[in-house]
Amino acid sequence: MTQNPLPADLSHVTDWVFDLDNTLYPRRCNLFSQIDIRITHYMMEVTRLDFEAARALQKVYYRDYGTTLNGLMQVHKIDPDHFLNTVHAIDYSPVDPHPVLVETIRALPGRKFILTNGDTGHARAVLGRLGGSDLFEHVHDIRAMTYVPKPHKQAYDGFLAEYGIAPERAVMFDDLEKNLVVPHEMGMATVQVMAEDDYRNDQVESWELERSAGPHVHHATQDLAGFLRALLG
Incomplete structure (x- = not known):
């Protein structure tokens, strides 16, 4: 897959918002x-x-x-x-430590958040495996969304209001392109984190792996750490 050119327009970002599952760890972990x-x-x-x-x-x-x-x-x-x-009573051992990703996210200028349709306990277990338990300001989970998940607009509205995030100064990273529609409409920059080209799993629906050509996906990458490191120069 060819990654879009790295955007100069992300230099304005002060709030970095990450999905959790299949975004901060590769889909091949199969959590x-x-x-x-x-x-x-x-x-x-x-x-x-x-x-x-x-x-x-x-x-x-x-x-x-x-x-x-x-x-x-x-x-x-x-x-x-x-x-x-x-x-969420699962085995988290397939998630390996990723010190390069952790330190790269840590070096990003501004605040870092997780916005996940999972719960905080699940997020903390994943972050512990990655080595980034203290990496994010807040984990905004499905309970904090009052159980109204992404991609519903209410989920994003509540999140931005809770932490005083200006959408025009924020970027959203997510593996599902449908979860980037509302952030785009609100004025956030968007990055889709794609699965590896050779990834196959009978449990995954084909639409989950698709890259949209729509305007709501501003940038796409199969290597989140590499994408962020390039941003940092």
Whole structure:
């Protein structure tokens, strides 16, 4: 994949906003594959459907509601805390320490945030594996979003207001291009963090791996650390 030329227009950024899953660690770690299967079993318990039917419905909820959790809350009125505690009981060892990424993010001028549809406990576990437990000012998670996830505008509005972030001085990094639509519309710069060219996983929907040619994706990279290091010169 050819990376877009590095943008001079990111020199104005004072607030750096990162998604967590498949953004701060590579998709090949397959953490979400573990979570994904646990979500399917949760769906089976709630809906009494068999594995295939529950999985199909899970993907519909993920696509249409932003997260499967949001769909389950809207349609089945489940307890979100029980869901989050259940599906994040996973093995985090596939995430390797990444001192280059950690130190590069640390060197960025300004504040650093995580905006994730996961929960804080999951984020802290990932950051601990990366070696960046103290790297971010705040982790704004699904609970802080009052369970209304990205890509819904309410999720971004609440986040920006909570920390006094001016969108025109911020940049959003996310692996899913649909999560960059609202940041673009609000005036944020956007960077899509892409999976490796040879990445394949039967549990991942094809739309999750696509690069959009739309105007909401300003820049794209398969190497987040390299992209940021180049920005720092």
